[in-house]
Amino acid sequence: MTKDVIALTPKMPDTAALLVALAAGGTGLDATAVADGAVIQLLGAGGRPLVSVEAPVLVQVPGEVERLLGTSARTPLWWTETRASTAVPEAADLAGGVAGRLAEVLGGTVWPPGAGRITEVPVDSGAAAAPAPVGALPTVDVVTESTAVVLADRPVVPLTAWLSDVLRTTAGFGAALHIVTPAHCRLSLPLRAALTGAPNRWVVQDPDCGYYDGLSGAVLSWQDGTFAPVRDAAGRTRAAAAFTRADAGAVAGETRLTVSFRTEHPADEETLLGRSVEAAWRALTGRAPAGWGTAEPVNLPWSPRQLTGLARGRAPEPTLLTVVGPDALAVVRVSRTADGVEEDVTLTLGRGPADPLPPAALQDLAGTLVAEHGLVSMLASVGPGPRDLAVVPRFAAAPLPVSFTLGGAGVARATLTHARRPPLALRPAAVGPGHRPGLHYPLGDGTDPAAWDTLSTLLAHLRTTA
Incomplete structure (x- = not known):
């Protein structure tokens, strides 16, 4: 049970x-x-x-x-x-x-x-x-000097308010959070984002392979109070066979469109956060987001005004939010900077085999974000993954870039003449206001791995980062 x-x-x-x-x-x-x-x-x-x-x-x-x-x-x-x-x-x-x-x-x-x-x-x-020891984390299954271990068994392991607290507490102590699940479990995208980077891990228990890292595939074992990669005499790790097996529940042709962008706003009373997320949602789905929250399950109906109030009350500390809707989910990080307020958004949309790639909608979105929402940069990519947006403990090919947009401030720094003439066989489109345009660069259709080389060359030419 x-x-x-x-x-x-x-x-x-x-x-x-x-x-x-x-x-x-x-x-x-x-x-x-x-x-x-x-x-x-x-x-x-x-x-x-x-x-x-x-x-x-x-x-x-x-x-x-x-x-x-x-x-x-x-x-x-x-x-x-x-x-x-x-x-x-x-x-x-x-x-x-x-x-x-x-x-x-x-x-x-x-x-x-x-x-x-x-x-x-x-x-x-x-x-x-x-x-229980004084100050122990409530219902954490194992605690050592270096690691807190949580055992979970549910269809999708979410970033609940309790798990967020555990993650913050362990980070405050400089410790790791290891979430151990059976092989049939999946992670939500917000939890996947929260576990990115050492020392935190998703540990998958497989009856044939033992323990392995659900994100990298490395075979793990319990060593000195933590899960760590098993290494051979040369110090190399190996991938578990279960990680490279085909996902029995996968639907052929399902992919994900991921749109990652950053916007900058002045830190004043007139700033309303969440509007850039809503603009992207409407451009790519035809509707507004359904809800938002600081943990899962997402519990609040969509409201940029309430979202802004929460982020303002937490400033200068950053605020991590989850936004949801049918076949789409966004992870949003709101941060206070010396120049104002930044929104870092990763919007992921599930796509079926018959869903076309929307290059025109991406260019229109780029224009809207440049003109109305202070876009810094935007990268769109397509990769494999289930349409329900859960993360499976299996190897998946990296997503491939589709387009890149540089906001008006970045174009001005690079100069319009220089930015519109990269050493590549592509023609960027000017988007946004004519007096301070951004540039939208098409990179491919999401099927050619060479698009990564194209993006690397473009960023080196612009001397900026996505």
């Missing part, structure tokens, strides 16, 4: 409902609040945390439950996660009982189906007698 159990309810879990749910496993357990009251824990006799119940989240964005859990549900609804300690065998049944009773009281359902059995769970394990 999975260690995570989620109650999906049409009504908000109030104090009375939570008390009834916490008593589902019997009355012999203590409860305490941690993380400034955002998490309630059921404790064993010796103070060992058995089950953690996170603060309920009101999900108002259609499609989020299906994207993350693979089951359809009407929104709005309340999403309440319970997570069982893997150190106590009985804890998984206890978590299921808590979520099941909460769903029963509020007329909801439990994920995974069948996990919400309501029965008194006697906790006899000796592990229950060991209290």
